[in-house]
Amino acid sequence: MSNLPTPGATLYSFRRCPYAMRARLALRYAGVQLRIVEVSLKAKPAEMLALSAKGTVPVLAVEDRVIDESLEIMHWALDQHDPDNWRLMGAPEAQRQMAALIAENDQVFKVHLNRYKYAERYPEAPMEHYRAQGEVFLAQLDSLLQEQRYLLAEHPSLADMALLPFVRQFAHVDREWFAQTPYRFLQEWLQGGLESDLFLAVMAKQ
Template sequence: MITLYSFRRCPYAMRARMALRYSGIALDIVEVSLKAKPAEMLALSSKGTVPVLSVDGRVIDESLEIMRWALAQNDPQDWLLKADPDNGGRIWALIEENDQTFKVHLNRYKYAERYPEQPMEAYRAEGELWLRKLDELLADREYLLADHPSLADVALMPFVRQFAHVDREWFAQTPYQRLQQWLERFLTSDLFTSIMKK
């Protein structure tokens, strides 16, 4: 029995669900109320954050580790880019920059009222540097590192989506048309729409 504790709109849970769906893992998904977290989830992981995967007595409570586990079971389109070792290293560098730096700017932009030290636009401008970098990576292809999605695309997409949705009109008029198209490809994909069903 494989169980994933998830929260539909959490970007970390989204990327875990996409990897599990892509890999064809059969599992039960427990949608968690963040205000009333289930005791069985807290017994598995004292962190109290989603996603949490319970598989054969093992607990994996980091989204990237869940993605790695899923791809170790099945990676039919080579999300790990094993055919190109150089790109393999670039996957993790992009994810680290996204999770450690861009996520900070995203939080401050999205919840600017909690960070009154600067106006919202200042936090947006800091995050926009990342959007520009990603847009430049898409200059020669439809995905960040290859001609097909990689682990980097799927791991970053939920966070770019969240940033874009803070002010959709602003995002739509930015010059990052390649990034807009990349995001739209994911948002309309069978993979993403299937993991976002209520």
């Protein structure tokens, strides 16, 4: 599809939410023209709640459609325009790996991340226990990055952008700990992602 402005597109977002981050990354990369509404999680706007009863960001309202899952928003954005082949078209095995990585991130790693970041809410185990559980995924990613600059190719893919905000959050719970881990390739990948023009643009305060 051509990269045409999408009139009337609105994204309800929260700047530091990793799900909202990855939605913004894909939308900006695809060149989708939209209005971003920064949501206060303590006072969610009525118009967002009317669109999506879930009450969580991100929510994309576009034309006659509402999308309230971040990964679905990313796929929708790439359907509009994917100039650098984030979807890894023509590489079915890499696409299978990509789907598996994102599922592992969303369904398993995110659970460990939540318990590590908010360990006081889960007193049945120490913080280090939850960190060690999440660290299994970090080691897997570092191993992939020993093969090429990005997770599945020599250029960024949907996997990199879908995972970046969550690895960032995990690393920032205890930056000194993360800096001394043996995951040098993952550290470089994360730093490169956070310093990229795309990430800096979507994190700029509105």
